[in-house]
Amino acid sequence: MQFARLVRSRRMVRSFRADHPGRGAIEAIVELSSRAPSAGKVQGWHAVAIDGERLDDFWRVNLPPDRRGSFAWPGLLRAPVVLVILADPDEYVRRYGEPDKLATGLGEGRDRWPVPYWLVDASFASMVAMLAAVDAGLGTLFFAVADEAAVRREFGVPGGMVMVGALAIGIPDGEDQKGRSAGRPRRAPTDILRWGGWT
Numbered sequence: 001m002q003f004a005r006l007v008r009s010r011r012m013v014r015s016f017r018a019d020h021p022g023r024g025a026i027e028a029i030v031e032l033s034s035r036a037p038s039a040g041k042v043q044g045w046h047a048v049a050i051d052g053e054r055l056d057d058f059w060r061v062n063l064p065p066d067r068r069g070s071f072a073w074p075g076l077l078r079a080p081v082v083l084v085i086l087a088d089p090d091e092y093v094r095r096y097g098e099p100d101k102l103a104t105g106l107g108e109g110r111d112r113w114p115v116p117y118w119l120v121d122a123s124f125a126s127m128v129a130m131l132a133a134v135d136a137g138l139g140t141l142f143f144a145v146a147d148e149a150a151v152r153r154e155f156g157v158p159g160g161m162v163m164v165g166a167l168a169i170g171i172p173d174g175e176d177q178k179g180r181s182a183g184r185p186r187r188a189p190t191d192i193l194r195w196g197g198w199t
């Protein structure tokens, strides 16, 4: 798809068909996202891919059945794949302790990082993944993990990893209800760009 059209057509999808696009499609999306830029080329992001029966476990801990009645997007629970997006700060601290990065001081510890590049990298990669999914005719929703501790326990996520969020991927069923934030106007470039300084 032409790039500008691809970017403009991407919308968060909260209602999916249940059929699986195939693990190969997900692997192709992740392969493209591995082209995202990465500080020190650490590439310290990971994705726990959940599908099949394990999806029941994900939703059981993340949205227990007694809370589903009032859930605004039941079609989200049909998404055939959920990627839990993780970032590993330790990999960055280690990398920035290597000789070519030593002068930055960032190898001394996580608290030395004014900007947590592990989150920047995971975000860039997630964005590429979302666009790659749209290009493949799929839809995605990046969403917050409601019960992080329970998801960690259930899927054995190591303690040092930051859980950045989750990415539902699947074929949109066209039944989407708009998200609560959808009515907010998109900012114009003139509201974003400040040529020459803040004022």
Ligand SMILES: Cc1cc2nc3c(=O)[nH]c(=O)nc-3n(C[C@H](O)[C@H](O)[C@H](O)COP(=O)(O)O)c2cc1C
Pocket: 010, 011, 012, 013, 014, 142, 143, 144, 165, 179, 181, 182
């Ligand atoms: C960091 C982040 C967290 C988000 N968390 C949620 C979420 O938990 N649930 C949800 O329905 N949408 C979530 N969204 C989707 C936003 O509401 C959505 O991107 C925004 O309203 C703009 O809509 P669009 O992406 O369809 O253009 C999240 C988006 C981002 C970037």
